[in-house]
Amino acid sequence: MIYSISDLEQFSGVQSHTIRIWEQRYNALKPMRTEGNTRFYDDDQLKRLLNIVSLNQSGLKISKICSLSDEDISRLLQKELQSISETSNFEYYVTQLLKHGLCYDEFSFDNLLNTCISKFGILESYKNIMYPILVRLGLMWRKDDICPAQEHFLSNIIRRKIHAAIDNLPLNENANQTWLLFLPEDEDHEIGLLFANYILKANGKKVIFLGSKVPLDSIKKVVEQNDIDSVLFFMVRSRAKKAAQKYIEDLEKICSSIKIYFAGNAYGPNQLKLGKKINQINSLQEFENKVQNLPVL
Incomplete structure (x- = not known):
């Protein structure tokens, strides 16, 4: 799929101006360009941005993150996920779950969301993780050729988790x-x-x-x-x-x-x-x- 820089802003929560700075200073992304010289990005670039945001939220400097290969970033993310504490910024989980959801990776999305619910409970997970994901996807509904399927995919998993939480409550x-x-x-x-x-x-x-x-x-x-x-x-x-x-x-x-x-x-x-x-x-x-x-x- 193809994304504009404003699409990346809505998915990642990072302003377009900041994304451009990261590109110019640290070679964070490698946008393609139309004949009219307008930036556009593919799925790999979006996933890389979401990974960069996750690691930045965990405390690593942008300059350090952007110098890493995609493979090194993935290994660092896995290590970070294993050591992340309950007081860590929820944005880490939001960006990683978005990345998995946009790839229709149900296994990774489901496992990470289960981890969040186990750590924080369903109430905190909904307020600080699930709801922000839905808000970001909702902002993208204006691009009907990109997001409806992704929104439905993620919403159905989230809906399933809430149903499970309700079923676990005693009548x-x-x-x-x-x-x-x-x-x-x-x-x-x-x-x-x-x-x-x-x-x-x-x-x-x-x-x-x-x-x-x-x-x-x-x-x-x-x-x-x-x-x-x-x-x-x-x-x-x-x-x-x-x-x-x-x-x-x-x-x-x-x-x-x-x-x-x-x-x-x-x-x-x-x-x-x-x-x-x-x-x-x-x-x-x-x-x-x-x-x-x-x-x-």
Whole structure:
């Protein structure tokens, strides 16, 4: 696959200006050029950059790293991975997992992600490793000829890990609250909602998880047939503000006596008019804190 320098910036988290400096001063990468003299890079160059970033995050100087061959870098990465401590920068794991994922190397990706979960637990691994990976891949969706397959590949593995973590939680027969979780019928990116499911169950709540693309009529039926204390849904995709406002108002009518929470990156704080029973969640940490501090009903 072919990447521009801005693509490399989004995958690696390193600014284009810095990448150019590394090329000029240390021969870090060897870009190819179009007839119009525009830089472009292939998979090998992207993997090399991600390896360089990983080693730099672990404390090695750029000048030293760039002087090494790809084989020497791989050996050093393996040695670094074996000795890395729990206090090391999470960016090391993010860049290495991205490298494995972009190559569709499920064995290496799965093993390293399992190592992260074993070291840090599923909650810290999601916040500091899995979520940043998904954000970087999401930024690349604008290049439909490059990233959809890679995003799906990585997302499916991450989704599998969250499902496994949920399955390992004991069911609470005496749960004091019931939450309804869903995505609107035009939304299908459910990993954030899935992890919210984990947080709720880990805190002893009962969850009715409907997943993605759920019509409002179905929400109405579930609410009528069950004793729901709180509703959580995500708005991720962009839509007209007027349409988003109408959706929230329609949902509020259905859930007239139920507390509603919504999250997602489509709308910032104060962009929508919210009723007294609606709370906007702006971060995973904020949601976790709210769940932990909920009163016993």
